[in-house]
Amino acid sequence: MVALQGADSEVGKLRTVLLHRPGAELKRLTPRNNDSLLFDGIPWVSRAQDEHDGFAAALRERDVEVLYLMDLLVQSLEASTEAREHAIKHATATLRLGDTLRRHLQSWMSGLDAGDLAGAITAGVRNDEVRGGFGLVTSLLDPHDFVIDPLPNLLFTRDSSVWVRDRVAVTSLAMPARARETQLTELIYTFHPRFVATPRTGGWTREHIEGGDVMLLAPGVIAVGAGERTTPAGVERFARQCFAND
DSSP states (O other): OEESSSSSSSSSSSEEEEEOOOOHHTTTTOOTTTTTTOOOOOOOOOHHHHHHHHHHHHHHTTTTEEHHHHHHHHHHHHHHHHHHHHHHHTTOOTTTTTHHHHOOOOOOOTOOOOHHHHHHHHHHHEEGGOSOOOHHHHHHTEEEEEEOOGGGGGGHHHEEEEEETTTTOOBOSSSSGGHHHHHHHHHHHHTTTTTTTTTEOOTSSSSBHHHHHEEEEEEEEEOOOOOOSSSSHHHHHHHHHHHTEE
């Protein structure tokens, strides 16, 4: 969960939050891939959705505006052709695809509506779901291997961005399984009509930092934890940007 539209402390009146409801991307987890996708086991998706819905309802009962990441992503893709092009380009950028499969996937994704495109980007595409672009890559991959990986960690929305005062800091996630999450977060803050004028800092191409390692202790006081996922270089970059923005 990440607070939106301005924050200078972890304690105070919560007005707007960004959530991701557990969805199809979690159903893609199997004993073969859960480790590489940073899960210790296979979650009970329907139970996770029920618990999430209860949490979101409790927030709304307290007059908190709840925004959903998938809704914002779809609206961003609908609002901008450039947003669609960015999303497709980054989803197919992995070197393991090769030119033949990449061109086919890009052509196929270009024909999807915003909702289906958002679904393909977040839930992923398996090799046995590809209907074309056949070549050496598709023939040597296992049918159940993903040519576009799912993003089951999307529900941790606090990691991919954090607000400092009226400015959103888009982070850079160190784990390869999560790198595309911040690409989508930056896309939303760049192209969604609600946020297009919002001041931004950071970015997914910068040194690694996770929003979950950032704590707003008080107005003007920020604590950042450094470790495996937030590097010292990431902390330095974030600190310089905070100082530059007063």
